[in-house]
Amino acid sequence: MKQNEINKWLLEVEHPAKGDKSIVELGMVEKVEIGENSVTVTLAFTKHRDPLAEYLIGSAKAAIIRNAPEGTQVEVKTIIKDEAAPKKKPGLDLGMEELENVKHIIGIASGKGGVGKSTVSVNLAVALARLGYKVGLADADVYGPSVPKMTSTEDQMPDAMQDGDKEVIMPLEKYGVKWMSIGYFAKPEQALIWRGPMACNALKQMILQVRWEELDFLLIDMPPGTGDIHISLVHDIPMEGAVIVSTPQDVALADVEKGVNMFRNESVNKPIFGLVENMAWFTPAEHPDEKYYLFGKDGGLKMAQKYDIPLLGQIPIVQSIREGGDNGEPAALSTRPDGLAFIEIAKKLAETV
Ligand SMILES: Nc1ncnc2c1ncn2[C@@H]1O[C@H](COP(=O)(O)OP(=O)(O)OP(=O)(O)O)[C@@H](O)[C@H]1O
């Protein structure tokens, strides 16, 4: 490995808030040290707490890991160049100030992937906004963010704003909801290679350094699974409780059980406000009165009873929900039965909380 080779790799790392210039062009690469089997890069940040610091650190590391020979140890250090600013690692001592005026922080989780967490999160957010609540949604799925596409905001870029010695990110606003997702900054292929801790830090910035202002509800669309990211999220973000999403399938139920236990274990001990049974039955668009129980009947209901969790509602599989997700117009905006189903769930959730 040579210095100029590494610089070339780092050219891939663009600062999304600075016209997509690379960290090399922006003069942020302070030092590159090459060992026999290791690379240490030092990045210089001029601003105290650049809201994208964690994202850039993670991306720089990922760019080197992607290109360097296998087994190379990669470290990315940071320094603050502005002498006036306190000398500390940017981004890591995030406080809770931005969450001060948020009344209820609720995680939307399940143990299993693909059961419709993001669909339920986005529609629940829109439905709560339609009921008159102030709502925000943070997409915590670093590896597969879906909020930008589901709200058709993928071509937008949240603004960063300086407030005293602190920089904050402004959420996007659409359909009466404030949205934040790492998908607005990261290209999918960059996020994929992130290791656990990098992803965790970037994620925390995407929640704690966002100017949410006053909110009744901040929903957090959790990534699938019950791994490190989840544990770190439920510990570091002051979530009040969770909503669990499940399909009626037995396998899904077994995984959902893990999701439930994640919130109920002793060290976390957060209430579960309810369960949403998604894909509860299939209703063809041309026969709105028919119900086909493709994944079994009432699995979610049984699950809710077994764990003593309120069933917030059942959502059928309907084409319009998938289409709404794909074209960025959530079903909850409509007055069709599927839209109203989300409104009913939102009402119940607000009552329960
Ligand atoms: N009730 C429904 N009717 C029709 N399609 C649905 C329904 N719920 C979800 N889908 C579709 O299923 C797919 C997966 O949903 P979604 O992305 O919300 O799941 P997820 O649990 O967030 O997945 P991941 O684990 O990858 O984050 C999407 O294409 C979505 O549009």
Ligand SMILES: [Mg+2]
């Ligand atoms: Mg999802």
